[in-house]
Amino acid sequence: MSATDPAPSPGPTLESVVGSLPYAKGHGTGNDFILIADPTDQHHLDQAQVAQICDRHTGLGGDGLIRAVPSEAVAEGRTILESAPEAYWFMDYRNADGSISEMCGNGVRVFVHFLLSENLVDLEVGAVLPIGTRGGLKLVTRLRDGYAVDMGPWEFIHDKAATENGLDSRVLTSGLPTVRGALSISMGNPHTVVALANAAELRALDLASIPEVEPRPEHGTNVEYVLAGNPSVPGGRGSLRMRVHERGVGETLSCGTGACAAAIATRHWSQAHDVAQWAIQVPGGDLGVGFEEGADGREHVVLSGPAVLVARGDITAG
Ligand SMILES: N[C@@H](CCC[C@H](N)C(=O)O)C(=O)O
Numbered sequence: 504m505s506a507t508d509p510a511p512s513p514g515p516t517l518e519s520v521v522g523s524l525p526y527a528k529g530h531g532t533g534n535d536f537i538l539i540a541d542p543t544d545q546h547h548l549d550q551a552q553v554a555q556i557c558d559r560h561t562g563l564g565g566d567g568l569i570r571a572v573p574s575e576a577v578a579e580g581r582t583i584l585e586s587a588p589e590a591y592w593f594m595d596y597r598n599a600d601g602s603i604s605e606m607c608g609n610g611v612r613v614f615v616h617f618l619l620s621e622n623l624v625d626l627e628v629g630a631v632l633p634i635g636t637r638g639g640l641k642l643v644t645r646l647r648d649g650y651a652v653d654m655g656p657w658e659f660i661h662d663k664a665a666t667e668n669g670l671d672s673r674v675l676t677s678g679l680p681t682v683r684g685a686l687s688i689s690m691g692n693p694h695t696v697v698a699l700a701n702a703a704e705l706r707a708l709d710l711a712s713i714p715e716v717e718p719r720p721e722h723g724t725n726v727e728y729v730l731a732g733n734p735s736v737p738g739g740r741g742s743l744r745m746r747v748h749e750r751g752v753g754e755t756l757s758c759g760t761g762a763c764a765a766a767i768a769t770r771h772w773s774q775a776h777d778v779a780q781w782a783i784q785v786p787g788g789d790l791g792v793g794f795e796e797g798a799d800g801r802e803h804v805v806l807s808g809p810a811v812l813v814a815r816g817d818i819t820a821g
Pocket residue numbers: 534567598603604605606607608609610692693725749750751752757758759760761
């Protein structure tokens with residue numbers, strides 16, 4: 504570039520893209536989100552606007568954006584209200600690329616923490632708050648040091664292959680020398696879990712590009728790489744380490760629904776059905792995954808972990 508060339512355009516400001524907008528930033532084990540309180544359902548952000556806000560270089564930066572809106576304002580929320588009229592708040596979740604996902608396990612804990620900090624709900628330690636999501640009703644219990652979420656029942660995506668072979672798909676990933684067998688699990692959103700042989704494989708994974716999954720999932724998938732056992736659990740039973748490539752985001756430091764899928768797959772492969780509580784180590788911290796019978800008689804997954812708000816701000820041109 505010479506001195507006479509015109510200066511490159513600095514690009515639009517966030518305010519010019521989305522208008523003035525108060526927000527908070529939070530995370531759950533390093534999975535980070537921009538949170539927007541929208542009690543009157545005014546902030547209808549499109550895919551490009553969300554992607555711009557979540558951009559780590561030209562926006563605020565986040566693995567996703569969560570809008571707190573009354574369930575009444577969203578079609579899926581209105582359906583939930585028919586059987587759970589107490590589910591006043593709905594978690595309108597978007598990935599960093601602006602795409603919609605049905606569910607976010609870390610996000611729903613941070614969401615409830617945000618509602619509390621905005622004085623939009625009142626929740627004692629031990630009390631339960633029903634939340635509407637595109638993945639259905641979720642019950643969030645406030646703990647002393649975080650939140651536990653009844654994520655509801657889980658499912659194998661290809662039931663027959665999963666139960667007969669323990670594997671139903673194949674994944675090709677940079678950094679792994681071979682194509683690996685994998686297991687597809689729905690936590691409301693789709694997951695593909697791959698077992699690794701050792702810690703060197705876990706370290707060597709290159710998750711900068713989207714892993715190739717065959718057969719190709721119609722709506723994409725989140726891919727979890729798991730290593731049974733984790734150093735903080737003596738004997739290792741009921742524990743695992745994982746890294747994740749999230750649909751619509753890329754590699755993240757943690758994924759709550761992914762931790763649930765990883766525990767389900769590892770329990771299935773090791774036939775450890777007697778272990779009701781699992782300890783999951785992700786790059787961003789530690790999560791718990793429990794299994795218990797729900798009121799509907801089906802097995803439910805309960806995800807527990809921390810939720811932190813780190814900042815508040817206002818999108819303005821400055
Ligand atoms: N990080 C989340 C999952 C977010 C959605 C996911 N990327 C998808 O597209 O399904 C979690 O904590 O569960």
